[in-house]
Amino acid sequence: xxxxxxxxxxxxxxxxxxxxxxxxxxxxxxxxxxxxxxxxxxxxxxxxxxxxxxxxxxxxxxxxxxxxxxxxxxxxxxxxxxxxxxxxxxxxxxxxxxxxxxxxxxxxxxxxxxxxxxxxxxxxxxxxxxxxxxxxxxxxxxxxxxxxxxxxxxxxxxxxxxxxxxxxxxxxx
Numbered sequence: 001x002x003x004x005x006x007x008x009x010x011x012x013x014x015x016x017x018x019x020x021x022x023x024x025x026x027x028x029x030x031x032x033x034x035x036x037x038x039x040x041x042x043x044x045x046x047x048x049x050x051x052x053x054x055x056x057x058x059x060x061x062x063x064x065x066x067x068x069x070x071x072x073x074x075x076x077x078x079x080x081x082x083x084x085x086x087x088x089x090x091x092x093x094x095x096x097x098x099x100x101x102x103x104x105x106x107x108x109x110x111x112x113x114x115x116x117x118x119x120x121x122x123x124x125x126x127x128x129x130x131x132x133x134x135x136x137x138x139x140x141x142x143x144x145x146x147x148x149x150x151x152x153x154x155x156x157x158x159x160x161x162x163x164x165x166x167x168x169x170x171x172x173x
Contacts, residue, residue, distance in 0.1 A: 015082060016071070016171040022081035023049045023074045041146060042073045049073040056144065063143035072133040072144070085170070089132060089163055090124070096157035103127070131156075135164045136171075 013021065026034065026048050034043070034050045041059070042051045051069045061069075079086040093099045106127060107119045115122055137143075138150025156164060 014172050015085065019074050019078060019081045019171075020071060022077045023047050023070070025070060026050045041144075042069045044073045044076040047077065060145040061143060062145075065143040065145075068137050068143045068147070072129075072137055072147075075129040075133050078129060078132070085167055089160070089167060090128060092163035093128060093131070093157075093160045096159040098155045098157035099131075099160045102155040102157075132164065132167070135161075136168060 023044060024047060030048070031050050031052070035052045035055070038050075040050070040052065041056050042049065044050075049070055051066060051073065053066060056065055056069065074081070078089075093103075103119070103123055107115070107122060110122060110127075117125070134147060134150035134154070135152070135156060138147040140148055140151070142148045142150070
């Protein structure tokens with residue numbers, strides 16, 4: 001049974017629980033091995049999330065940064081945990097001219113730092129979930145220090161921003 005399913009008599013998990021239950025956190029030994037070889041703050045491989053708590057702490061992350069990182073990493077699997085919401089968010093981003101310009105600009109920057117995938121592969125695999133996570137978890141007081149430069153003033157557009165707000169509200173229904 002999925003954790004939280006019987007909360008307040010609701011036999012169904014919340015959307016947040018559904019997303020979180022789509023990944024399992026690596027154990028400390030697995031994370032230690034992973035962190036020796038990879039420079040990332042967090043990563044999902046398959047359905048396993050790896051979080052480099054030491055690197056995050058050293059970078060200035062505070063509060064419940066582990067929980068925020070786990071949720072952010074779980075968003076990588078949104079296309080599998082909630083295809084409905086993944087498609088809604090993806091389609092609204094694709095329809096929004098402001099987001100499409102941001103996508104192109106971000107891709108050009110990513111290419112300067114070594115990105116070799118085609119723009120849509122990069123967006124669908126690596127960037128869209130970061131943008132969603134940035135909207136939900138970002139801001140100057142974010143627990144994860146790398147999310148503090150994300151603000152609601154970034155070019156989320158109108159169509160996409162409205163869909164992100166719907167998603168945000170749906171997470172804990």
